Amino acid sequence: MDRAALLRGRLAGKFGFVQRTFQEYLPARQLCDDDRLEDLFPHLGDARWREVTVLSAGIANRTQRKMLLEAVATDDAVAV
16 A cells, blocks of 8 residues: 555555556456456446446457457447
């Protein structure tokens, strides 16, 4: 918490991110690293998941990116 200043203490034993970007980056990174982008698909139309979707597209390898973009293109509710 003190060294990188990415987290801040909220209550005793509870922490939060200084910027929401870290909170959005970490699931995107994990989904790509674990090759589980399909877990993102149910959230494609949800504005709260927009940045995770965008970050995932940037982190993903070519195969993953193609799958994600196809899912976005076929989901009418998505406003990415």
